[in-house]
Amino acid sequence: MDIYSKEIMKHFRHPRNVGKMRDYDGIGKAGNLYCGDLMWLYIKVGKDKQGKEIIKQASFSTLGCAVAIANTSLLTTMIKRKTLKEAMKITKEDLIKKLGGVPLFKIHCSLLAVDALTEAIYNYLSKTKKSIPEKLREKHQRIEKQRKEIERRYKEGIKIDENLHKERK
Amino acid sequence: MKKNKRIYLDYAATTPLAPETLKEMLPYLKKDFGNSSSIHWFGQKAQEGLDKARERVSQFLNCSFSEVIFTGSATEANNLVIFGVVKDYQVKAHRKGKIKPHIITTKIEHHAVLEPCRELEKEGVEITYLPVDKEGLIKISDLEKAIKENTLLVSIMYANNEIGTIQPIAEIGKLIKKLNLRYKLRAPSYKIYFHTDAVQAVNYLDCDVKKLGVDLLTLSAHKIYGPKGVGALYIKSGTPITPLIYGGGHEGGLRSGTENVAGIVGLGAAIAQVSSFKFQVSRISKLRNKLIDGILKKISGTKLNGSREKRLANNVNISITGAEGESMVIALDQEGIAVSTGSACSSRSLEPSHVLLALGLSPKEAHGSLRLTLGRYTTEKEVDRVLEVLPKVVQMLRKISPFK
Numbered sequence: 001m002d003i004y005s006k007e008i009m010k011h012f013r014h015p016r017n018v019g020k021m022r023d024y025d026g027i028g029k030a031g032n033l034y035c036g037d038l039m040w041l042y043i044k045v046g047k048d049k050q051g052k053e054i055i056k057q058a059s060f061s062t063l064g065c066a067v068a069i070a071n072t073s074l075l076t077t078m079i080k081r082k083t084l085k086e087a088m089k090i091t092k093e094d095l096i097k098k099l100g101g102v103p104l105f106k107i108h109c110s111l112l113a114v115d116a117l118t119e120a121i122y123n124y125l126s127k128t129k130k131s132i133p134e135k136l137r138e139k140h141q142r143i144e145k146q147r148k149e150i151e152r153r154y155k156e157g158i159k160i161d162e163n164l165h166k167e168r169k
Numbered sequence: 170m171k172k173n174k175r176i177y178l179d180y181a182a183t184t185p186l187a188p189e190t191l192k193e194m195l196p197y198l199k200k201d202f203g204n205s206s207s208i209h210w211f212g213q214k215a216q217e218g219l220d221k222a223r224e225r226v227s228q229f230l231n232c233s234f235s236e237v238i239f240t241g242s243a244t245e246a247n248n249l250v251i252f253g254v255v256k257d258y259q260v261k262a263h264r265k266g267k268i269k270p271h272i273i274t275t276k277i278e279h280h281a282v283l284e285p286c287r288e289l290e291k292e293g294v295e296i297t298y299l300p301v302d303k304e305g306l307i308k309i310s311d312l313e314k315a316i317k318e319n320t321l322l323v324s325i326m327y328a329n330n331e332i333g334t335i336q337p338i339a340e341i342g343k344l345i346k347k348l349n350l351r352y353k354l355r356a357p358s359y360k361i362y363f364h365t366d367a368v369q370a371v372n373y374l375d376c377d378v379k380k381l382g383v384d385l386l387t388l389s390a391h392k393i394y395g396p397k398g399v400g401a402l403y404i405k406s407g408t409p410i411t412p413l414i415y416g417g418g419h420e421g422g423l424r425s426g427t428e429n430v431a432g433i434v435g436l437g438a439a440i441a442q443v444s445s446f447k448f449q450v451s452r453i454s455k456l457r458n459k460l461i462d463g464i465l466k467k468i469s470g471t472k473l474n475g476s477r478e479k480r481l482a483n484n485v486n487i488s489i490t491g492a493e494g495e496s497m498v499i500a501l502d503q504e505g506i507a508v509s510t511g512s513a514c515s516s517r518s519l520e521p522s523h524v525l526l527a528l529g530l531s532p533k534e535a536h537g538s539l540r541l542t543l544g545r546y547t548t549e550k551e552v553d554r555v556l557e558v559l560p561k562v563v564q565m566l567r568k569i570s571p572f573k
């Protein structure tokens with residue numbers, strides 16, 4: 001009897017695309033050590049036949065729980081060969097569905113993976129001075145704000161309540 | 170996990186029911202099903218079971234028969250202590266003009282003590298949470314300094330469930346006795362009551378309440394190879410306490426509700442066996458040492474949490490850098506090894522262990538913590554297997570980790 005689904009255990013036992021990428025085009029850091037997992041996601045960007053920018057490679061490293069590992073492993077397989085636009089459309093719900101469901105208190109782990117990808121794409125676009133879609137900018141600001149808020153709360157010894165995670169939608 | 174038998178190293182979470190204990194319980198789940206409040210044969214048969222269990226618990230604690238009550242859990246017993254003693258005081262203080270009571274506890278108590286304290290704090294009761302040093306020990310001088318005119322209750326756990334640190338309960342008992350004598354001359358009605366949560370201690374430490382100098386002591390059946398859903402509370406005769414549950418007046422009026430006869434019989438049987446398994450303590454502590462030394466030697470970036478000397482014979486708690494606790498637990502579980510962690514990722518509250526943070530560990534170290542607790546049925550072979558598997562698990566997770 002395992003606590004998690006078969007699909008989660010599959011990715012956890014044999015995570016795909018593990019490790020730091022040296023020549024990455026974008027890096028996304030999400031989560032924080034105060035309240036849990038830390039996730040780093042790397043992307044390498046290239047062009048497809050039509051000349052659209054696609055994610056050629058993706059990898060991750062994490063100090064995270066089994067569900068965080070499984071989510072990011074899955075996400076890195078999903079975004080390969082996808083255009084940046086397509087990749088940005090992936091939601092935590094998509095991941096949860098593909099993983100065969102996660103316990104309620106682990107939903108934020110799926111968000112962690114999506115956040116790391118958002119940050120990686122944002123990092124790439126801003127580094128290459130490309131135009132950043134308004135929606136992506138908003139997401140980036142939300143992630144930044146929440147990270148600072150969690151750090152502030154932690155430092156002030158305030159209980160990091162579930163609400164904070166609920167807000168992260 | 171196919172070939173090898175599953176290895177259980179989470180005895181601090183719960184223990185398996187001992188076959189001897191089950192045997193004593195069974196008649197009360199079958200033919201002797203009576204309600205102990207009934208005066209007929211069936212009722213009296215159940216009453217006999219309760220009496221025997223109460224006798225056994227009181228013998229173990231070296232107290233009198235009527236000083237033991239049974240509850241539905243140790244959590245309930247702790248709640249009864251915290252709320253019950255304060256409530257009784259408030260009712261009496263109300264008559265004399267209000268004085269705000271003060272409770273002293275520690276930062277590393279079990280949630281079953283901490284949460285009732287936080288509830289009372291909201292109602293204006295003063296609470297002092299004593300800090301601990303890096304080994305998890307409180308300083309007696311800190312406690313002495315914290316005691317005030319309105320201190321009503323001191324609640325300090327005997328041994329910690331996460332790191333196994335053993336507090337100097339008898340010494341604290343002596344201090345409180347001394348202070349009570351001193352204050353008695355000034356204010357005859359003044360008294361500090363001393364409670365200890367001994368849930369993790371019963372298997373390994375002397376729980377003679379007279380030697381400890383406690384007024385209240387909590388214990389649990391399922392941590393001592395008894396059934397779940399049964400706790401017991403020692404209440405020294407004369408300790409003012411008000412019930413939380415009212416009804417038919419069971420358990421001396423302090424805990425109404427028809428007694429869980431089979432469960433209580435199980436607690437009695439389990440506690441009677443503790444002394445006959447005392448010879449196991451040195452065997453278990455040898456295995457524990459082997460496990461601690463083995464992990465520290467075989468895996469780099471590891472450190473023992475808690476005290477090496479003042480430690481429960483069965484507790485191992487280690488922080489491992491570059492590996493997250495929940496992942497380690499899941500990976501070990503895949504190998505058939507059951508352990509636990511203080512990582513936030515394994516708790517629904519998403520907070521790392523308050524005990525590990527109180528020791529001064531960083532959140533990162535707390536996330537990488539692993540608790541292995543041994544017991545009566547742990548074998549050396551099992552310890553060897555853990556020492557073989559754990560390094561591999563850590564290596565696998567460190568490959569994924571941005572920190573090594």
